[in-house]
Amino acid sequence: MVYLLDHPAARRTRAINLAARPTARCDECDARHNGLCDALDDDDIAFLARVAERVRVPAGALIIEEGEAAGSFFNINKGLVRLFKALPDGRRQIIGFAGAGHFLGLVKVAADPRYAVSAEAMQPVELCRFNRASLAGVFATFPALEHKLLEAATHELVLAQSQMLLLGRKTAAERIASFLLTWAERADMCAPDGLPPAGATLHLPLSRGDLADYLGLTIETVSRAIGQLKRERLIGVPNIHDIVLLQPAALAARADAAI
Amino acid sequence: MVYLLDHPAARRTRAINLAARPTARCDECDARHNGLCDALDDDDIAFLARVAERVRVPAGALIIEEGEAAGSFFNINKGLVRLFKALPDGRRQIIGFAGAGHFLGLVKVAADPRYAVSAEAMQPVELCRFNRASLAGVFATFPALEHKLLEAATHELVLAQSQMLLLGRKTAAERIASFLLTWAERADMCAPDGLPPAGATLHLPLSRGDLADYLGLTIETVSRAIGQLKRERLIGVPNIHDIVLLQPAALAARADAAI
DNA sequence: CGACCCATTGACGGTGGTCAAGGGCTGTGG
DNA sequence: CCACAGCCCTTGACCACCGTCAATGGGTCG
Numbered sequence: 001m002v003y004l005l006d007h008p009a010a011r012r013t014r015a016i017n018l019a020a021r022p023t024a025r026c027d028e029c030d031a032r033h034n035g036l037c038d039a040l041d042d043d044d045i046a047f048l049a050r051v052a053e054r055v056r057v058p059a060g061a062l063i064i065e066e067g068e069a070a071g072s073f074f075n076i077n078k079g080l081v082r083l084f085k086a087l088p089d090g091r092r093q094i095i096g097f098a099g100a101g102h103f104l105g106l107v108k109v110a111a112d113p114r115y116a117v118s119a120e121a122m123q124p125v126e127l128c129r130f131n132r133a134s135l136a137g138v139f140a141t142f143p144a145l146e147h148k149l150l151e152a153a154t155h156e157l158v159l160a161q162s163q164m165l166l167l168g169r170k171t172a173a174e175r176i177a178s179f180l181l182t183w184a185e186r187a188d189m190c191a192p193d194g195l196p197p198a199g200a201t202l203h204l205p206l207s208r209g210d211l212a213d214y215l216g217l218t219i220e221t222v223s224r225a226i227g228q229l230k231r232e233r234l235i236g237v238p239n240i241h242d243i244v245l246l247q248p249a250a251l252a253a254r255a256d257a258a259i
Numbered sequence: 260m261v262y263l264l265d266h267p268a269a270r271r272t273r274a275i276n277l278a279a280r281p282t283a284r285c286d287e288c289d290a291r292h293n294g295l296c297d298a299l300d301d302d303d304i305a306f307l308a309r310v311a312e313r314v315r316v317p318a319g320a321l322i323i324e325e326g327e328a329a330g331s332f333f334n335i336n337k338g339l340v341r342l343f344k345a346l347p348d349g350r351r352q353i354i355g356f357a358g359a360g361h362f363l364g365l366v367k368v369a370a371d372p373r374y375a376v377s378a379e380a381m382q383p384v385e386l387c388r389f390n391r392a393s394l395a396g397v398f399a400t401f402p403a404l405e406h407k408l409l410e411a412a413t414h415e416l417v418l419a420q421s422q423m424l425l426l427g428r429k430t431a432a433e434r435i436a437s438f439l440l441t442w443a444e445r446a447d448m449c450a451p452d453g454l455p456p457a458g459a460t461l462h463l464p465l466s467r468g469d470l471a472d473y474l475g476l477t478i479e480t481v482s483r484a485i486g487q488l489k490r491e492r493l494i495g496v497p498n499i500h501d502i503v504l505l506q507p508a509a510l511a512a513r514a515d516a517a518i
Numbered sequence: 519c520g521a522c523c524c525a526t527t528g529a530c531g532g533t534g535g536t537c538a539a540g541g542g543c544t545g546t547g548g
Numbered sequence: 549c550c551a552c553a554g555c556c557c558t559t560g561a562c563c564a565c566c567g568t569c570a571a572t573g574g575g576t577c578g
Binding site: 479481 | 558559
């Protein structure tokens, strides 16, 4: 798979510096009771909103690029973003998908802050942009934010660890099965036992290419593995973006992981 | 590779509840100016040490097991620990290696705290054990600890993201090359440009099996990939546990990653 | 209706896994 | 000091899963 022709750098200029609304309206934001913003009450968030710049980017825009000097950090208000790392020859690994309430702007080393991953809008995306330089001050003013950020980072770390097991040791069909259950959990479809109800329909706003780059496979292998699970009657595939979980328990066994 | 015969569970009883010294001597601890403890001054750390239980475990002991109820968290004082996840059939993925100053005890969900990964001593290990229940109180007393923990979690997350690229998209030789450079950086052998000096000798206190389980390969493939880099004159292998970095820049090119 | 993009399916090949044998190092015991 | 056992690593032969290349089909938009 070669991505060089539409390498992210070629699209960069499309991304940022679009119309920024002067005042963010937090009370009607999808992220108001999600992620970082959930840590603050209305007064504090109104104060914080005054130093935020509301940004909109179209689908496909490169929001941040790995290795660039990290001048900002972002909080996603609306839309879905793919985070990824790429190799010089175009091979790409998607690190995760970020939605409303997620934080963007992790840097490799604090001394010379450069973004650790690239972020690309998969849909039209709205974000709040903050100045990185004021980050320390903001945390000092609102310690609850830092606590929430620790919670978020910890959660991301646990997900990353599961993904390492998937990428290092699972077969193609196991990767698909694991992914479907993780996505069901993310969509809050899971009962307290960790399994989604039988017959639940999972909506995947991803292309097969994104799925492949997330699971460390190729498009063709993803397609074949989905076909295999379909033949095993574990899932149904009414259309490209929907998957019916016919036998969640059997699917979990197929995923092998403790999820 | 089948690990069932010496599955971690079989070794569990060896691990914990060995002699605990009543008072920790922080001033002579390897971790005193590393990781979490570095956040506190001598008075605060002396206070904290009074609620710590100093534990020693022999090489090979299972310190924590994935999925167990998480009653404690640990700070490593001395020795090297391997963190891993395993599948029911024995496949194993090493998530990382933890040394003095590293924190152990990440849980999957805070509501029902269970360890996210297993941890096994690779050498005789000394740790401070804390009660998880008192964690919130400790953080309230010493906010600097929480800040340090966020720093640590962020750093781990960045490493995990690079490892995902490695596991999902790199060839065997690229994985070895990347690993060597990452390990050199960990050992503080790298100049400001990110490269270790030519001719530097890297000590790897790991078996080929650990390396394989860390890089998502088999022992045989690790052996062959090391042989390949040796034939390419990028590295020298004077003995099993030492690697000489003959051409660091070329090795970095071979690793492909931006490290 | 046609162009285009994406997904699926098939044929084939390669990287890395599996199985097996052999060699080197270390520790122990004669 | 040497012999031997045991473990780990290396090397070789073979195989399988997945990647590559190519053709076809289905859906959407102009």
